[in-house]
Amino acid sequence: MPKTIPLKLVTVVAEYLLRDKLVKEIGKLGVTGFTVTDAEGQGPRGNRAGVYEGRNVRMECVCSPEAATRVLKHLSDYYFEHYAVIAWVQTVEVVRGDKYV
Amino acid sequence: MPKTIPLKLVTVVAEYLLRDKLVKEIGKLGVTGFTVTDAEGQGPRGNRAGVYEGRNVRMECVCSPEAATRVLKHLSDYYFEHYAVIAWVQTVEVVRGDKYV
Amino acid sequence: MPKTIPLKLVTVVAEYLLRDKLVKEIGKLGVTGFTVTDAEGQGPRGNRAGVYEGRNVRMECVCSPEAATRVLKHLSDYYFEHYAVIAWVQTVEVVRGDKYV
């Protein structure tokens, strides 16, 4: 088996409007890459703008535990209160994981 | 690090036709929110309707272990036999997780 | 709770062009099914072809640990060097998991 390294996978689902902003901001928090997909959803708050209310972005970042903490803190500080956002973290085994820290 | 709570993440991939039905039904099982993305796929059974055979929906629910169990039971009781469905569960650390139980 | 079995979930994000090739190849490595979604992303390397540079495919395979190892090895041997690819593995609890090994 190719060598894998345990890293954090942070998954963020947020209203679509935040997409480019989040991408720019997480880049400054030590995250080396991300993957985004278009998503829809509903949540307990349902407070949303834009003609397409249900439209979200689902973003995944494989990163070091430290970077993961910084991302979650950033979300908490600036987004959780007023925007539609959910975030969760897992530990995953990453192939050639040293590239992403 | 912002406080996180361990919760269950249930991921369901099902044929697209079931999308609205599933959304309605899981709402009654104590799940407070969900995120869906369009997906395609193939599985060991490959029994599917609709002009777009490969079209699936991928649904994620962050919820309590009890709600997760109810969702899986519901899928087993009503969908696994005749429909194209796969489901798996993980434990994830959720920011402000108390909102989703 | 319906019976679940612990299996591996391999997630691969790769440039879109590789989609059909990967689907064909993993089928030969003992993987019984897969789910794909359209994705976009950026990574530390950013080496990409096609007019749509950012366009990726995100592929998930639920499989046995052995098949997971074969998939990761295959990716390492043939794709990691020249293509835009990231892959990670998790353990998940799968409903009726015996179908997917």
Add this chain to the structure above:
Amino acid sequence: MLDVLLTNLLSPIVLAFALGILASLARSDLEIPAPLYQALSIYLLLAIGLKGGAALRATPLSEVVGPMLLTFGLGVLTPITSYNVLRKLGKMDRVNAAALAAHFGSVSAVTFIAAQAFGTLTGFESEGYMPALVAILEIPAIVVALMIANVRGAMGEEATWQSALHEVLTGRSIVLLGGGLAMGLLTGPEGLEPVAPFFVEGFKGALVLFLLELGLVTARRLRDLKEAGWFLVAFSIVMPIIHGVGAVWLAGFVGMSIGGAAVLGAMVSSASYIAAPAAVRIALPQASPTIYLTAALGITFPFNLALGIPLYFAAAEYFLG
């Protein structure tokens, strides 16, 4: 006659369908993005409705009542004939027979359009109100078939024919077709004029793209053909011919023109592959999609497109000419 057949086979829409099949067989990576397919089907259904509604406004009610009743009656009758033939001649189980009955009783909008275009090409213009008949034919068959299944106790846990009726009535095909009809009726031919370049003139071209996609999808169905068995193949060709020619014959009694009778025949003969599969999948999950999709999309649709439509026109000329 052969000439007419060739004209049909070499029309852009039939050729596009063939191109789709060939591309899929050659394992080309050609694919129509799902949103494009959805956009085309929204456009086509709305366009049919709009044109039909505006025409309906110009038609005296007395002229359309007969055709409408006939269409409704055929929508009730054809699932019953289909079901009985499948059960008795084909020894098919109840669930799959009911599922097929829903498909063959209902209607394929593209077959309708192709028949109408064929009429225009060969000088047998059909009545402007035909799209209203499509909407009428779409509904009863699915409900009747599910009622049959219900009576026989094969229905899934929670599904009932009432919920299926609601599903069909609020399903996107009926909403777009019926909504377009209502819009056309209300706005009339003059109201339609400003939107005509988009909805009327662009129509046939958009259809070419749609048939390209249908070809790609049909090819996938063709692979399941060997599993289908000879009876299903025969049924999917002979039953449509009987239904179609019968409808042509009956259309004469309610005063329809040659073109209108032939198009009605094509509609009645055709098998739905959009509304029916969705409704049946939910209401009769035990039924095998492989069977009903292969029959409707893999056999009946190409047969009608290539040979059935000219046949119904020949029948109409014979009965009403």
Add this chain to the structure above:
Amino acid sequence: MLDVLLTNLLSPIVLAFALGILASLARSDLEIPAPLYQALSIYLLLAIGLKGGAALRATPLSEVVGPMLLTFGLGVLTPITSYNVLRKLGKMDRVNAAALAAHFGSVSAVTFIAAQAFGTLTGFESEGYMPALVAILEIPAIVVALMIANVRGAMGEEATWQSALHEVLTGRSIVLLGGGLAMGLLTGPEGLEPVAPFFVEGFKGALVLFLLELGLVTARRLRDLKEAGWFLVAFSIVMPIIHGVGAVWLAGFVGMSIGGAAVLGAMVSSASYIAAPAAVRIALPQASPTIYLTAALGITFPFNLALGIPLYFAAAEYFLG
């Protein structure tokens, strides 16, 4: 008069909007795929711009300067009037008042198109350069409203009106509308000719699909109506009337025609639901989207579409006729 009203209500675009609302209320599964909606809005904005730019080229500068200045002035004024009415009469908090001011000061492109089409139908063609006024009206209101919010210290952490200005200027609506205007200006009417079948003739039909989607979206907003309260409902109808009729009256002083004045009135009265929501969401996250979207999309837009537009034309005939 009633006749004119009926013509408006039975035009395909109003009917399509109604169909969308009804489909959503009936819980139909009809949905316009997001890429289709985006494609239509790209197409419509570019088409408006192209036509307006080509017309602008043929218009002497002296003729457009007055209308342009007036439009800019109204873009600065209307958010201020809106804000003060909301604060003083409505006792609304600063943030939500500023958010609403940004919406009601800005412009809804579809209301503009509908007004223009209404003019064509009733024989009051508006000036060809009107699209340039749309672009001018889109910008100042959002910036002014955010400056108001800023002055009062309600602005979010990092957002400033400068960054909002950049956001609006580089936002897709202004880029497409302004870019289309520039393209039209540079290529002129002859340059536009080869692309006219696509951008000019197809326009009204594409609009029908767009309004179908707007109807679906509006219906979702209607559900929030009861939370909105009577003041918001009244504001979203009365304020547009005042702004619109006022704009019609002023338009007479800068030499606009009856049609042009009425269309300007419709524009000024309308509330943005594309550019403004995006800018406000980023710059004023504390403001409630439920309030501003319900007002702009759930109340003002349908009101203008059905009744407001005929009203502004009546006013223009009264003042300028």
Add this chain to the structure above:
Amino acid sequence: MLDVLLTNLLSPIVLAFALGILASLARSDLEIPAPLYQALSIYLLLAIGLKGGAALRATPLSEVVGPMLLTFGLGVLTPITSYNVLRKLGKMDRVNAAALAAHFGSVSAVTFIAAQAFGTLTGFESEGYMPALVAILEIPAIVVALMIANVRGAMGEEATWQSALHEVLTGRSIVLLGGGLAMGLLTGPEGLEPVAPFFVEGFKGALVLFLLELGLVTARRLRDLKEAGWFLVAFSIVMPIIHGVGAVWLAGFVGMSIGGAAVLGAMVSSASYIAAPAAVRIALPQASPTIYLTAALGITFPFNLALGIPLYFAAAEYFLG
């Protein structure tokens, strides 16, 4: 002359391309949804094919054999000249030289369309069968370039030129273009008539949207330009000129018109950015996409669109006028 250049630069398609570049440089959030881009490219390729096929039917075989053989020959020759220049003058490694050769030997469909439109505008209509030449030119270059790479042992593990040939032949561009040609040939001009409003009249407008997207994509490539180095920039301008003018000159010997020769020149000079990148990425993964995409899309395409096309027409007038 300057006049003609200006007409070209101010045509809607060139302006749309420029708008796309500017929007991207201004960091606008404007984006063309991927399904729209795919829909447009399916539409454009099929439309080119259909028109060309119908025209081909009206052309005596003797007239097209010469141009076809010439095109095929150029498709074999130009990757070889490209490769040798890159290796000998540019000291480029084998893999990247072969990758570039595949791109510059192949053809850009949009450059073809733009050249054709330029001819129409300036009164030098090209032959109706030109689209057939596009299909012919698309294939050999990619195969030849991969054979060169193969001979030199630079090829990736499992890839062979045979599999690349299969890939190109079943790739969506050839299937749509070739399929459209076949459909046009079979259905003929009369068969095409009902679909003409969609495929012929809408064509130029749809192209505007396509070029908007190409502008957005090209802008991203421009950022890589500094890494490209002066040799690549020079190569991507001079090589096309040599290939293009050479092709124009040779076209005279096979009896092509001024317009036809110029369009052939534009085709031969152009570098593929759809079929070639996909094939090369799979067959030559070690080659750097940054190099070949920057050259083909970032330099050669804009050069041809703005200056190359008028140049090939001038050359054609000089040689054949």
